[in-house]
Amino acid sequence: MSGAGGKETSTATGEQTANGGGTAADTRLKSNLGELLTWFQANDKLPQEIEPLLLRRFYQCMYGDVEETKKLIEVNYALRNKHPHLFIQRDPQDDDSRRTFEYADILPLPGLTPEKYKVSLYCFRDFDPYKMHHTEDTRAFFMVTDCRFVTPDDPNDPDVLSEGEVQIFDMKGTTMRHISRLTISTLRAYIKFLQLAFPVRLRAIHMVNCPTYLDRIVSVVKPFISDEVFKLIRFHTVSMDSLYEFVPRQMLPEEYGGGAGSLADLRTQTQKTLLDHRDYLMNPKHWLVEKTEKRNGGSWRFFK
Template identity: 85%
Template sequence: MYGNLEDTKKLIEVNYALRQKHPHLFIQRDPLDDDSRRTFDYADIIPLPGLTPEKYKVSLYRFRDFEPSKMHHTEDTRAFFMVADCRFITVDDPANDEVLSEGEVQIFDMKGTTMRHISRLTISTLRAYVKFLQLAFPVRLRAIHMVNCPTYLDRIISVVKPFISDEVYKLIRFHTTNIETLYDSVPREMLPEEYGGTAGSLDKLREQTQKILLDKRDYLMDPKQWVVEKTEKRNGQSSSWRIFK
């Protein structure tokens, strides 16, 4: 929020209002339950180490198992937010714990994605995810990179584009030929070996992410961290939370 106090207060209110509205995505969760294990067994949700030269954080999302029946959109989205919430309470740059990131870059590996996967999207979950990302995510989203794009990418985009604001859609970069173009935005030293980088193997990075989830399990599941009382009045005015009813 660039130091703007009122904008910061609004962001926090919207963040917690959306959490209360969708407790099955943000509150009722456990990184060790069967749903979470199933997600992490077939997909990777991995924060990558370090920061870009612009001080951006980078995260990677990909399928490890391409079987569409493994996808459970709501449970997968809940796992995504658990990883994100853990990241917000860890240092942005382990090499310099006083540095704060200036934004977030997301990489979506589309390898193995089919229209059968898209058919398993839950519209209510997609709507909640996009609303949170656009209105309540406490980062500055700088870019979304789509790599290993299939030939039918336009059909996939036609499904999800109605839920995405023009501002966010302009941040999407499609890498349709090869992954080399990704290196212009994300340094190789931040990328896994499997993507031509030097940050270690996906197995190693996956293990590190799971360790953090385990270490922060009590935090993620503690209702005192996430459940707030809904007040009808705030400073003599109707609560802005009413818009989420």
Template identity: 80%
Template sequence: MSGVGGNETEAEAGGPAEQLQRERQREQDLKELLEWFRQNEKLPKEIEPLLLRRFYQCMFGNVEETQKLIEVNYALRNRHPHLFIQRDPLDADSRRTFDYADILPLPGLTPEKYKVSLYCFRDFEATKMHHTEDTRAFFMVSDCRFVTPDDCANPEILSEGEVQIFDMKGTTMRHISRLTISTLRAYIKFLQLAFPVRLRAIHMVNCPTYLDRIVSVVKPFISEEVFKLIRFHTVSMDSLYEFVPRAMLPEEYGGGAGSLETLRTQTQKTLVEHRDYLMNPNHWVVEKTEKRSGNSWRFFK
């Protein structure tokens, strides 16, 4: 349902007249989508304009497909409120996650206009991992990012896709044993069906020697389409630099984007600034679920 992979890009060729026509059509489509959103009883009361733009761009400007993606997104959110709605970036569960792991959107965009995010352990003790609470924290960071500019230097530019980097340093089979299957299934389903950005690549770095055992656990939950996007970097970080500019990576990864501590501080500041938004039911809760037709859940069968 959501844009996973693919090589399509929005057509930007043409002269000033064609560009102006596209901009007017985009404005008209977004205006109609906003009105549709407000009148749709399957959706919350409010949506941030930037998030609506992301849904629209994810579906390459197809209004009907955008509407389908939006409905799936909020249906999944309300089906799993413990992951997407009942949350607070300052509560004890969130603090525990952010104390032992980093969930960091990296500054800027790649030459292909992709946004890059990094996920890594700060503390390798497996008992510190609480999969459901950690997944909730991941979606809080994502939801903050989706309502903030992708590139501060060019705030009007939206990313053309998402690149995720998972640093597996310190990952053991004890960590894998602490995965909650229902949470893993919900996370992957949301990523595949409802994410408001196009997933372009997943890079696994610092892979352990027992990588095949880890993959065997999670692969049954991942679609073939998504699995093809995963690249395993087993030798060194050099192979990652072929896909992600070093300038975008933290200093600890041989990059020039500042230290992990600096990026962590920025991310936490953004979460605090958006706390009211993250916890506002008007943006997330569908109140009239009892009026949905029997076909509303067809996407999850």
């Protein structure tokens, strides 16, 4: 559905190009998003509210196909509610989140690639494996991505949406002790959500600073990664130069030879975004699917 690649079809964007930016595409977009919002609000399988920008991302991810967008949205919230400890019961300022952000960076990088892809970087700040708590760290990852999905990709042009997602995982400092601390149920939930429910198309996963024992790490985690997702992974074993072939150097942090500012500055911006969106992240109206009798108020009591 979402996730890896996806078929290319004609979309509102294509119409807009054909019409030289005319109103036909705008009208279609507005009409389809209006239809999706009405459907969303009346659907007992979904929460009460959705941010307009997030709804647009779902729609774009499915290349402007309304029915496929509906399927993706339902899968997204079904998985969220199946794993509430990862997606609903959360607070970016609680102790678990603080511990994650103290030892690791989860950073959306500014700008878009020439292909209009959004890039995110994940790396350790502290290499102590006993500071890794996989489930709590995964919850923090989804908090950062949920904030990003309601934040414009290009502040100078809020109407521009990314055409895909590129993830960079820095394996510097990774040991087999880190791998042994993975929680299999969390890893499965993460991969399933990434492949089936992400509101953006996953284009590539780059693993940089790979250790010499990479084959051992891959042998442990590969059984839990779908073939579709695994095909998107590129392992950079020699230097950062091979990464620059896929991600513009100026988009990367200074510590990676880029021009996007320091890790510290990017970290500060990410934490500010989390704080600004704390109420949104913790508001059940945006995430929790209530039982039908609760959603319909007291009407169910007539049938007792």
